[in-house]
Amino acid sequence: MRRIKAIVYGVGAMNSVATRMMLEKGVDIVGALARSPQKVGRDLGEVAGLGFPTGVVVEDDPERVLSSRQADIAVIAVASYMSDMYEHLRRCAEHGVNAVTISEEALYPWNTAPMETAELDRLARQNGVTITGTGHQDVYWVNLVSMVLATAHRIETVTGRASWNVDDFGPEVAKDQRVDTTVDDFDTWLAEADRPPSFGRNTLGALVEDLGLTTVAVESTTRPEIAQEPVRSESLELTVDTGRVIGFTDVDTVKTHQGITLTFEMTGRLYLPGEADINDWTVTGEPELHLSNPAVPTGVTTCTQLVNRIPDVINAPPGFITMEKLPRPRYRTYPLGMYVHERKRFLRRGPLS
Ligand SMILES: NC(=O)c1ccc[n+]([C@@H]2O[C@H](COP(=O)([O-])OP(=O)(O)OC[C@H]3O[C@@H](n4cnc5c(N)ncnc54)[C@H](OP(=O)(O)O)[C@@H]3O)[C@@H](O)[C@H]2O)c1
Incomplete structure (x- = not known):
């Protein structure tokens, strides 16, 4: 089994809970992003209130974090609407990092933000990654x-x-x-x-x-x-x-x-x-x-669904793949890496990365 490497993108109420759940499900957190000076520079475990250090420092430069960590996925909980989400999702796609978000509009944005969604879909396909909105x-x-x-x-x-x-x-x-x-x-x-x-x-x-x-x-x-x-x-x-x-x-x-x-x-x-x-x-x-x-x-089930969807998003074909096109959601008994099929990761990076 390969371990999943994830970036926690936004360290607020939801991603603090999701961070704990990811760690408990065998995900390696390889980066964390926030904005405010009160969070940036501190250990993720402290900011997320985990009660123990994670060794991951919260940073505020998404380009650097996304380009340097060889992450499989960015777990994004920062904003609700595609107008705010576009730049975050574009960055992930351009750096070849899958993205799962609880942005409400990203659940099915084809009707309400068709241009942005089409462009993100194109970028995601071009870079061999998947973008999906989930949540409660x-x-x-x-x-x-x-x-x-x-x-x-x-x-x-x-x-x-x-x-x-x-x-x-x-x-x-x-x-x-x-x-x-x-x-x-x-x-x-x-x-x-x-x-x-x-x-x-x-x-x-x-x-x-x-x-x-x-x-x-x-x-x-x-x-x-x-x-x-x-x-x-x-x-x-x-x-x-x-x-x-x-x-x-x-x-x-x-x-x-x-x-x-x-x-x-x-x-x-x-x-x-x-x-x-x-x-x-x-x-x-x-x-x-x-x-x-x-x-x-609802608060907890938002985070469980965000975390349980991680393998589905990594496994999905490239593009902006909305959740109704993913497999039926499932409880995850084992470390999340157990549910990842290697094919897409291999095609994107080669076998040894
Ligand atoms: N789909 C669902 O079921 C569902 C459920 C709950 C929430 N949501 C949505 O998820 C989002 C987050 O919810 P929350 O309760 O976790 O909110 P929150 O506690 O306010 O957290 C938002 C986090 O995003 C960070 N952030 C904002 N802009 C950023 C940027 N440009 N770069 C890096 N980090 C940035 C903030 O960082 P700083 O604190 O450093 O400013 C903060 O840590 C909201 O839009 C909410 O509507 C969806």
């Missing part, structure tokens, strides 16, 4: 749903409802969810022509692709979630006053040429004590079907 959506909002749909004879509607707690993640997420803005500022942001796509739009894109359907119409609406009482945000280290924004809900609907309508209502906001994540899906047609996962630990 991979199993809970696409693969599980798709498996349930596989038990239908005829589908009319697919309707999902999910919620997650902004505070399970880092400040990057809280900012994206507009936490602690005023409702007026929220409305202004919403009216902006270049508002990034909802996570639901990319999730439904992956489901439509997985089902082999053709989209004929898309509709998205967004409403702010407003504090009814002061709500604490640990990730932003502040308390949001009554009347200010604690997150928002997107409702995305896709109508298809095949007559199936898919709707996904997704709420990401600060929770009050006692609230928990939900993931509920209803399918109408023959027969009516239901999927319900109460109290999903």
Whole structure:
């Protein structure tokens, strides 16, 4: 068995957990990248709160780290949208390093960022590497749903409802969810022509692709979630006053040429004590079907899916390969290197590197 060499790209809330999981699954961390002076120059184990040193120093020069470590894969948790992700993914491709990311738009970016995705696909093919977006959506909002749909004879509607707690993640997420803005500022942001796509739009894109359907119409609406009482945000280290924004809900609907309508209502906001994540899906047609996962630990399952996908991404053909084209996600009993097929690595680097 060859050990996988990985670069931790972004050392925030998610990649700190993913770092521990990778080490526990026999992955060699050969580099770590962050941005802020509080993290750069320190040991990864210390920054990620592992309680032990890893011998890997957090750096801030991605070109140097990507070009010098002979890494198999960069595990990227820095940003949500392709406009921010493009440069990170381009660098990985150009340095011949596979990339797996939890960027929400990267899950299925062909509809919302087609030019960037096509260019990254071209670069990845040219350099013999794979780029894939995964995360919580991979199993809970696409693969599980798709498996349930596989038990239908005829589908009319697919309707999902999910919620997650902004505070399970880092400040990057809280900012994206507009936490602690005023409702007026929220409305202004919403009216902006270049508002990034909802996570639901990319999730439904992956489901439509997985089902082999053709989209004929898309509709998205967004409403702010407003504090009814002061709500604490640990990730932003502040308390949001009554009347200010604690997150928002997107409702995305896709109508298809095949007559199936898919709707996904997704709420990401600060929770009050006692609230928990939900993931509920209803399918109408023959027969009516239901999927319900109460109290999903979304923060943890984001990281497990990111880590468990590493061998699939290394094994996949070169290109921007979206997750519905990868094998069904699986639990990994053994060190992750055990699941890697040698062919692509051999073609890319030769047998001895
Ligand atoms: N798909 C999913 O299921 C899922 C789930 C959770 C989160 N996410 C997404 O994943 C991203 C990370 O989430 P998180 O909770 O880990 O956020 P976080 O705690 O805010 O961490 C973000 C990290 O990215 C680093 N970073 C940002 N820009 C960078 C750059 N240019 N170069 C190097 N490092 C950079 C930051 O470094 P510094 O701290 O040094 O500035 C920080 O360590 C967010 O966009 C979030 O929406 C996706």
